[in-house]
Amino acid sequence: MRSQLVYSTRRYISSNWTFQKGKLTLQKLKDKSTIDETINQVNVVFPDQFGRLTGLKLNAEYFADEVEKHQKQSTSEKESLPFFEYKYNPFRFDVQGKPITFDDDVKLSKSIRLVPDLDTLREQPWLSKEAVVMADVYDIETDKKIKFAPRNLMKETINQLNFSKDLDQVKSQIMFSFVLHKLGKEEKDQHHNSHKGMLTLEQGWGEVLDDCKKSLHNIGIPVQAKDQTHINNQFRFHLRQVQGNLLSQCDMFHLGKHAMKFIGYTHQYDISSLPIDSSKNPNDLILNLEGMEIHPSVLQNILYFAPNINSVRRLRDRKNGDIFKQKGEQSYEIAISAPDVNLYLALSNLLKTQPNHEKALKIPRNYEEALGMFEEYKDNQDSEVYNYYHQLFKHEQNEFNDFFTKWEVNRIY
Incomplete structure (x- = not known):
């Protein structure tokens, strides 16, 4: 058994304290970007299909002004937040940046829209004068949420289950x-x-x-x-x-x-x-x-x-x-x-x-057997989500097959 350095939980009376430190309201962000000058950039990020955070770096004052402007002009909750165009779509590429060949049932635009989730706005203390906010991801052509975007999928799952599970x-x-x-x-x-x-x-x-x-x-x-x-x-x-x-x-x-x-x-x-x-x-x-x-x-x-x-x-x-x-x-x-x-x-x-x-x-x-198991669960998944991840996982298998011979697979894997 390997000896390890273990970092364990500290005990606090209030469970509400967890992940609350450093959170920002829009007004706090405006004050810190103009009066205090302690924040000058906001990173609008989302997790890609591999869980890596990616997104846009925006001027903090510009970000706050855009959000405030949309909140004043909006006629519905959907329009109350601005979108920021991200002229890159990471869902089109594998973990090494190689384009993935998708079938016709998976349609991907070259860019996407990011809509900030203001409940997640917080300071980013490991970066100088920067804040971070998670974003919902939308298709730029259809203006609909991308269902297979991981955080979108998690939010939708929770919304669906909150009525049936506590x-x-x-x-x-x-x-x-x-x-x-x-x-x-x-x-x-x-x-x-x-x-x-x-x-x-x-x-x-x-x-x-x-x-x-x-x-x-x-x-x-x-x-x-x-x-x-x-x-x-x-x-x-x-x-x-x-x-x-x-x-x-x-x-x-x-x-x-x-x-x-x-x-x-x-x-x-x-x-x-x-x-x-x-x-x-x-x-x-x-x-x-x-x-x-x-x-x-x-x-x-x-x-x-x-x-x-x-x-x-x-x-x-x-x-x-x-x-x-x-x-x-x-x-x-x-x-x-x-x-x-x-x-x-x-x-x-x-x-x-x-x-x-x-x-x-x-x-x-x-992995090939795991992919077969994934296919057995097709009927339990949203078709858009299944089609995307099925082809992503097939790409992983194909990459493996291209780089390893049967001899290596039989003796190493």
Whole structure:
């Protein structure tokens, strides 16, 4: 068992404190951008299909004026917020930026519209004089929400289920592991502890984690060091438990990862959340859920939880008991995802999938088998969502087939 640096939840009396620090109203943003001059830019962002935050960087005063102008001129709630055109559509490309060939049933414009969700407007303390706001994503040609955009999908799922499930009582908490690597050095050039068989971090790693802890704390994600080791380069963060707002939990996780990645680079470190690290050790994301009934069969659509080749590969030797544990009445520990998961997609699927109590959770032997399982759930998904992700996952399989021979697949994968 590898020794790890564990960051665990701090205890606070008020659960409302979580993810509330640094939040901004429109008036606060105007004051900070004009009077105080402490914020001069707003990042209007959204998670793409891989969970990466992308979007526009706007002048803060311009952003506030545009929002205020639309609120005064609007005749309906839909028109009360401005849209900002993003002249790039990341949904057309794979994780390396290579264009994906889609069939005719998936139509994608070259640009999209972003409509800010003002409830998520907050300071971005790891960047100088910047704020961030999550955005809903619209098709620029039809002016309709893009259903397969992950955050749009999560919001729609919650809206649909709030009448049938008491989601306000659901408590969620995330633990995820990650790896630190010194930038600009190959693994062979980094110090190696032959007795442990692991890489030893150079001086400076403590500053990286301290800065991550401070920045996450400043946006309401408190973490605290509990155990320390100087031996290996794999670490674990526990995020604070959230009650009743699964969308905020997703925002918290993805914004936190974004902050950590940036902070790592400023210290010349790469913070990697790959499913399998360079030492072939798996990185996990463990989701603790309380307050709702969950059957392991709702995890069967595995590609929403493990969307790439290595995500599935790390599950190959797992037992069902390692992936899904019932800790008590309506209390579960789910470890099917890796830290590179798109949590919006994973939770949306978990909430919407109907359990099959007659079937046990089946772990696919490879990605091709996982893709076949995904196709079995076609009728349970919105056609637009299914068509997009089915072709995205097929693209992943095709890329794998193009780069690996059958000999390599049979002996390595």
